[in-house]
Amino acid sequence: MQITTSLPADDSGLPAITMARHLEALGYDAVGMPDLLIGDGTPGFDPTLVLAAVAAVTSTIKLEFGVLSLPLRPAAWVAAQIQTLQHLSGGRVVLGVGLGGFPGAPFWRAAGGAPRGERGRRADAALEILPRLIRAEPAEVIPGEKVVLAPAAPVPPIMIGGNSEAAMRRAVLYGDGWTPSLISPEALAGKAARLREIAHELGRPVPAISVGGHAFLAGDTAAAVESFVRSLVDVHRMSPEEAASVPVTGSPAQAAELLAAYAAAGADAVGLGLDGGDWLRQAELLAEARALAVEQRS
Numbered sequence: 001m002q003i004t005t006s007l008p009a010d011d012s013g014l015p016a017i018t019m020a021r022h023l024e025a026l027g028y029d030a031v032g033m034p035d036l037l038i039g040d041g042t043p044g045f046d047p048t049l050v051l052a053a054v055a056a057v058t059s060t061i062k063l064e065f066g067v068l069s070l071p072l073r074p075a076a077w078v079a080a081q082i083q084t085l086q087h088l089s090g091g092r093v094v095l096g097v098g099l100g101g102f103p104g105a106p107f108w109r110a111a112g113g114a115p116r117g118e119r120g121r122r123a124d125a126a127l128e129i130l131p132r133l134i135r136a137e138p139a140e141v142i143p144g145e146k147v148v149l150a151p152a153a154p155v156p157p158i159m160i161g162g163n164s165e166a167a168m169r170r171a172v173l174y175g176d177g178w179t180p181s182l183i184s185p186e187a188l189a190g191k192a193a194r195l196r197e198i199a200h201e202l203g204r205p206v207p208a209i210s211v212g213g214h215a216f217l218a219g220d221t222a223a224a225v226e227s228f229v230r231s232l233v234d235v236h237r238m239s240p241e242e243a244a245s246v247p248v249t250g251s252p253a254q255a256a257e258l259l260a261a262y263a264a265a266g267a268d269a270v271g272l273g274l275d276g277g278d279w280l281r282q283a284e285l286l287a288e289a290r291a292l293a294v295e296q297r298s
Contacts, residue, residue: 001259001262001263001267001268001269001270001290001293001294001297002030002210002268002269002270003029003259003269003270003271003272003286003287003290004029004030004031004032004062004064004066004210004269004270004271005023005028005031005215005271005272005274005283005286006031006032006033006034006066006271006272006273007019007020007031007032007033007050007054008273008279009033009034009036009043009044009045010043010044010045014279016045016050016053016054017053017054017056017057019031019279019280020054020061021057021058022280022283023061023283024058024059024060026283026284026287027287028283028287029061029062029269030061030062030063030094030271031051031054031058031061031062031063031064032064032065032066033045033047033050033051033054033064033065033066034047034066034067034273035047035065035066035067035068035072035100037069037072037107037111038102038105038106038107038108039105039106039107039108039109039110040105040106040107047065047066047068048065048081048085051063051065051085051089052084052085052088055085055089055092056088059090060092061092062092062093062094063085063089063092063093063094064096064159064271065093065094065095065096065097066096066161066179066212066271067096067097067098067159067161068095068096068097068098069097069099069100069101069102069113070097070100070122070123070126070127071099071100071103071113071114071118071119071123071126072100072108072111072113072114075125075126075129075130075133076133076141076147076149078126078130079129079130079133079134079149080133080149082095082130082134082153083133083134083149083151083152083153084153086134086153086154086156087151087153091153093156094156094157094159095156095157095158095159096158096161096179096210097126097127097158097161098123098160098161098162098167098179099119099120099123099162100113100119103115103116103119104116120170123170124170124174127158127160127170127173127174127175128174129141130155130158131155131158133147133149134149134152134153134154134155134156135152135153135155136149136150136151136153157176157177158174158175158176159171159175159176159177159178159179159208160175160177160179160207161179161180161181161212162179162180163180163181163182163183163191165194165198167180168191168194168195168198169198169202171195172195172198172199172202172204172206175207176207176208177207177208177209177210177268178207178208178209179210179211179212179271180211180212181211181212181213182212182213182214182232182236182238182246183211183213184242184246185245185258185261185262185264185265186245186265187242188209188211188262188265188266188267189264189265192209192265192266192267193266195207195209195266208269209266209267209268209269210267210268210269210270210271211262211267211269211270211271212270212272213246213247213248213270213271213272213273214228214246214247214248214272214273214274214275215247215248215249215255215272215274215275215282215286216228216248216249216275217249217250217252217255217274217276217281217282217285217286217289218277218278218281218282218285219276219277219278221249221275221276224275224276225247225249228247228275229244229246229247230243232246245258248272248289252285252288252289253289253292255285255286255289256289256290256291256292256296257293257296259290259293260293260296260297263293263297272286274286
């Protein structure tokens with residue numbers, strides 16, 4: 001099982017480059033950066049700039065957008081950034097994209113993002129054209145006008161975020177992988193079966209599955225976990241039982257059991273945000289949990 005974790009989207013007291021180097025030394029497959037630019041005072045960094053800085057101080061770990069709000073940005077601009085980051089990093093980008101969860105937020109309005117009803121159409125149009133733009137092939141971004149971006153770069157794996165059937169269908173049509181988040185292993189198993197059905201219906205390969213979630217692995221985490229579970233019930237309308245099974249908590253052995261459950265449900269990779277204190281120690285404990293989970297499955 002591949003494993004990644006996302007860097008905090010605020011000033012956590014540790015430079016992003018320090019955290020990324022720590023992850024690379026621990027053998028993580030990728031370092032992710034969320035796209036949480038809301039504009040209401042909520043902390044959030046530009047993910048492309050953070051990953052460019054990480055590329056400069058690492059050599060093997062992959063650089064994952066987790067996930068980029070595609071309808072907020074012109075497709076040609078995204079393609080130019082991905083081309084550049086591929087060249088800077090030696091081809092280590094993983095392009096996670098989604099519709100974005102804040103279409104009415106101040107930053108979205110200020111940046112000219114697509115309104116709620118237009119997000120899916122704009123995302124599909126961008127996904128259709130992005131590979132050609134990244135490969136430096138002529139692409140008609142504006143009707144009647146061809147754009148060629150150079151130098152060409154390898155098209156990175158494209159992971160489509162979202163738990164809905166529309167997101168799953170989009171992943172089958174345009175992506176290399178599907179990235180659901182905040183989902184229990186039991187719920188994932190059912191979704192994975194449906195993903196295979198959709199791929200069969202469309203005559204397409206079954207995308208890889210990378211699950212996103214949150215881990216609480218160091219210190220006194222009881223209050224933080226309780227608050228997180230409550231938000232899943234209140235905001236995401238999960239049942240208390242399902243919500244309680246989402247956060248990865250406890251000892252490395254306990255966390256390994258949950259990672260193994262995700263793998264058994266169909267996940268090829270798991271990406272977790274590390275919540276609570278002592279980020280560096282949590283990264284070490286999660287790496288230990290991954291090693292234990294691999295041992296259990298071998």
